[in-house]
Amino acid sequence: MKTGRGNGEPGIFLRAALVLLLAAAMVGVGLALLAPPVGIGLGAAVEANLASSGVGNSVTAVLLNFRGYDTLLEIAVLTVALVGVWALGPAPRIEESDASPILLAMNGVLIPLVPVICGYLLWVGATLPGGAFQAGAVLAAAGVLFILSGQRPHVPLPGRSMRWIAIVGLAAFLCVAVGVMNGERRFLEYPPGLAGMLMLLVESAATLSIAVILAGLFIGGRPEGEP
């Protein structure tokens, strides 16, 4: 559309239509927000069943037990995204510049601390905010800091072990989900006594996978040679 704004720039009609659409959406959703709530929410239902979930934190109970499907598919999405990124080609080499002394000093303190923080977040997820994703993200951040720091030992990326660790979370979750099935129990329906332990097992495997997947997404390609 020729509008005097240059070739292919969005025209006045497109902009006007977008303004109308967005204004309508804002008014509609805004009115819905101000209206009295129509549902009572699921807080009470979660609270009532928390004792049988195996953990004391309601968000973790929803994530790993009541809505386990969501989390299983979420880990599947992460794994598929990593496969997609790695399928595009080998990882580009990062051009190194001299690292600032602040980054190096921070790395010296932070990277050794990260496994401790990661373990704490994973363990505390049973009763307080925390859990597999948070712990995995912290662990991945350590990997990213290590890749970014200018002064690191020249080691190639462990491509083979990265591949295995990337799928261990999905594999463990699927094994547990299928393994708990018997006559009465269905897919992902944990036996009441073992729920806490099984969820910790799934979360530990998921933490490792999430860390490797996030770091693998950061390097932006198949791990071959040095980053």
Add this chain to the structure above:
Amino acid sequence: MSSALLFACAGLGLFVIGTWGLVLRAHLVRKVLAINIMASGVSLMLVGTGAMGAGEVDPVPQAMVITGIVVTISATALALALLLRLAHATGRPTLPEDRERDLMDEEGR
């Protein structure tokens, strides 16, 4: 105005801003950023509406938002990797139909 309602309205605003950017900006990095802003808006609105009811904060929207954040991160990473390959292959960080457009958005449109 309760703080939960404020969060929900801010989320709605972020979603609208993100949609505007996604439709009108040609540079694909801006489009990816716009999708991220939209996702943040949706998350903020979900958490806000989950906290609006009386009594306990509903944990289900919070769990959904954690899942949503993970999906957004992986989608963003895949989009950026595709974008890098596209820019490398074609020399321009845009879709083919936007090839002629002004990428710097100098008018601040």
